[in-house]
Amino acid sequence: MTQVSIDIAAGARAPSPYVPRMARILAAEQMTETERFFRLQAEGEAMRYEPGQFVEVMVFGIGEAPISICSSPTQGEAFELSVRSVGVVTNRLKEFKAGDRVGIRGPFGNHFDYAAMKGQDVLFVAGGLGLAPTRSLIRYVMDKRKDFGKVTILFGAREPKWLLFRSEVEAWQKRGDVDVHVTVDRGDASWKGNVGVITRLFSKVAIDAPRTWAVIVGPPVMFKFAVLEALAEGIPEHRIICSLERHMKCGVGKCGHCQIRGIYVCREGPVFTYEQVKRLREGI
Ligand SMILES: Cc1cc2nc3c(=O)[nH]c(=O)nc-3n(C[C@H](O)[C@H](O)[C@H](O)COP(=O)(O)OP(=O)(O)OC[C@H]3O[C@@H](n4cnc5c(N)ncnc54)[C@H](O)[C@@H]3O)c2cc1C
């Protein structure tokens, strides 16, 4: 494939952010009826990324979609994605298997500020597919466990069959150095765990608010009520972190599709503090 290049100041040539590079699928697995997991390897130079960034995944002849990288750079050169089939691109991706190739642009966006969290407690609150971007930071924190204080993970889904990374979450629960609680809105015959909305899990954990960062990612209604719980615990707005989803096209701050009040979510996000999100919503 021809690589288009742009000149940069030093006269060296950098790959254009608009031109996809090829990535090979190393492993693909259906996680739920609608979510598919992929491990990929960029062809040529390895793709360097940070927890919280996303890539534009291109199915040639069909289109592209922004997808969060759900692995951590501490895991090696391959990277992982969890894709929910909702539309044109993601439904086609459902058919992709190990050995197939896709186009990748990115990584794009900012990332979780793990350096600021060093030595502090981290509370993860993930609902449904919200575990995808959150997992990239969870894996990072797990791999650098001694750099962080207390780590708590609250994870929820509508029903047991929609829980992502189920065996991995069970492995986290078996680790002695992480406090993990899982709930479902509705149980089934086999479910022996918590039943109820994710915010109920806050009563099961001890939070030392002044030293805690809360990373909250999930559907809007979950996000809203989880933020209220975090605030009620005393966690300040600038320490509540989220990852926003908007319709995107270019991914690099040029087309304006992702704009909210002059902020380009693809470039200045997708990771924001709740303090920033509130300003975006209220226009202050
Ligand atoms: C930063 C970021 C990270 C993301 N991370 C992930 C991730 O990790 N995993 C994941 O699965 N998804 C993720 N998403 C969401 C994903 O990018 C979208 O779901 C994307 O639209 C899927 O592309 P598609 O072509 O399959 O769907 P589309 O065909 O674009 O359809 C998406 C949804 O929009 C609706 N829709 C489409 N066109 C219209 C229209 N004209 N009017 C009204 N509704 C319409 C469809 O019915 C469907 O519900 C992320 C998004 C962002 C911005």
Ligand code: FES
């Ligand atoms: S997606 Fe084009 S400006 Fe953000």
